[in-house]
Amino acid sequence: MNRRLDQLNQNFLTLLGGLNYGGRRRSLPALMALALTACAVPGTGDRAASGPSPQTKTDAIAASPTASTSSTVSDLLGQGDQTLVADNNAPIRFGKPIDCKLGEDCFVLLYPDRDPAKPNAIDYTCGQLTYDDHNGTDFAIPTWTPDTAVPVIASAPGTVTARRDGVPDRRILTPEDQASVKDIECGNGVMVDHGNGWSTQYCHLKRDSVRVQPGDRVETGTPLGEVGLSGMTTFPHVHITVRRGSDAIDPFTGPAQSTGCNLTARSPLWSEPIPYRETGIVRSGFAPQAVTEDDSWLGRWTSDELAGDSPALIFWIHSYGLRAGDVEQFTLIAPDGRKLVDHTQPIDGDTKNRVVYVGQGTRFGPLQKGQWRASFRLVRNGQVIAQSDRVGTVR
Numbered sequence: 461m462n463r464r465l466d467q468l469n470q471n472f473l474t475l476l477g478g479l480n481y482g483g484r485r486r487s488l489p490a491l492m493a494l495a496l497t498a499c500a501v502p503g504t505g506d507r508a509a510s511g512p513s514p515q516t517k518t519d520a521i522a523a524s525p526t527a528s529t530s531s532t533v534s535d536l537l538g539q540g541d542q543t544l545v546a547d548n549n550a551p552i553r554f555g556k557p558i559d560c561k562l563g564e565d566c567f568v569l570l571y572p573d574r575d576p577a578k579p580n581a582i583d584y585t586c587g588q589l590t591y592d593d594h595n596g597t598d599f600a601i602p603t604w605t606p607d608t609a610v611p612v613i614a615s616a617p618g619t620v621t622a623r624r625d626g627v628p629d630r631r632i633l634t635p636e637d638q639a640s641v642k643d644i645e646c647g648n649g650v651m652v653d654h655g656n657g658w659s660t661q662y663c664h665l666k667r668d669s670v671r672v673q674p675g676d677r678v679e680t681g682t683p684l685g686e687v688g689l690s691g692m693t694t695f696p697h698v699h700i701t702v703r704r705g706s707d708a709i710d711p712f713t714g715p716a717q718s719t720g721c722n723l724t725a726r727s728p729l730w731s732e733p734i735p736y737r738e739t740g741i742v743r744s745g746f747a748p749q750a751v752t753e754d755d756s757w758l759g760r761w762t763s764d765e766l767a768g769d770s771p772a773l774i775f776w777i778h779s780y781g782l783r784a785g786d787v788e789q790f791t792l793i794a795p796d797g798r799k800l801v802d803h804t805q806p807i808d809g810d811t812k813n814r815v816v817y818v819g820q821g822t823r824f825g826p827l828q829k830g831q832w833r834a835s836f837r838l839v840r841n842g843q844v845i846a847q848s849d850r851v852g853t854v855r
């Protein structure tokens with residue numbers, strides 16, 4: 461009986477895994493590239509619907525009384541060293557652009573691209589958490605619904621120069637979705653001028669959440685709006701681009717190092733350490749059916765309880781930053797103590813983002829009522845680098 465159950469379960473596991481891998485592995489890279497490439501096309505946020513044009517924005521910086529020694533736009537853009545001298549006198553620092561506990565209820569998913577060659581992309585650690593031409597940093601939250609109210613906050617004192625609102629929140633998945641946000645890739649956003657040529661741009665805010673206007677003075681931590689899913693994005697986050705003049709600066713390295721990774725002389729611009737975590741779990745949980753990435757990002761399957769007549773018990777894990785050679789281990793133990801899943805599988809290619817699951821079907825009988833124990837381990841070079849242990853209850 462046990463053997464048969466194992467066999468049944470193995471079949472079920474294989475079936476689910478097959479669906480998951482088959483669709484995901486072929487579609488994800490293209491999808492991620494599509495959606496994330498345009499997470500914030502350089503400069504698009506400048507074209508805020510109700511804000512100034514990019515040229516007006518640049519003029520405003522040059523005309524600012526605090527704009528170092530530059531007096532014209534061409535001075536500002538062409539004499540980077542001059543601006544740098546001014547920076548050294550008063551080094552600017554940026555706080556994180558989101559009000560959350562990093563590593564607990566938010567995390568950095570994508571970093572600026574340090575490789576100027578196309579289509580290559582590499583983050584400042586030489587890792588994969590970026591994409592070609594990504595010019596900012598993406599602070600993500602694990603899940604989002606219209607009721608989610610996580611503040612996007614100003615990273616440094618300054619003056620609001622542009623804002624946009626009114627763009628709907630939705631994940632961009634198809635070419636039609638993509639077309640719908642052409643030229644408004646930043647979605648609902650805000651730009652802040654910090655003086656001395658420095659500015660920040662915040663993208664993908666929730667519709668109707670933007671609470672500042674051009675001309676408003678902000679301090680570090682002033683709420684600008686809330687995290688959303690507007691513009692060209694596939695996951696809930698705020699994208700922040702730090703600029704000096706028109707150049708996007710990687711805040712993890714500072715302005716002196718415009719390209720390359722694993723630099724020995726970094727001068728991060730963050731006011732607090734922002735640790736690099738290359739791999740982690742976004743969410744995990746139980747569900748009565750196959751789980752998609754959409755389900756995870758959009759707040760579905762948050763309960764650890766399933767109805768007794770559920771068609772299946774699925775233990776699912778949404779992880780990020782997986783590398784070829786990593787090994788996933790799953791176990792699922794029924795209320796009577798039987799181990800129904802004990803499965804190990806390798807990751808055969810670097811993967812930014814992945815939803816996978818195992819489970820027990822009901823073709824040969826209903827789910828056992830009681831507490832189910834599930835665990836997931838992600839193993840790299842013999843070490844567990846991410847894990848989730850959960851107890852689900854079938855009522």
Ligand SMILES: [Zn+2]
Nearest residue numbers: 499500598699
């Ligand atoms: Zn981004």
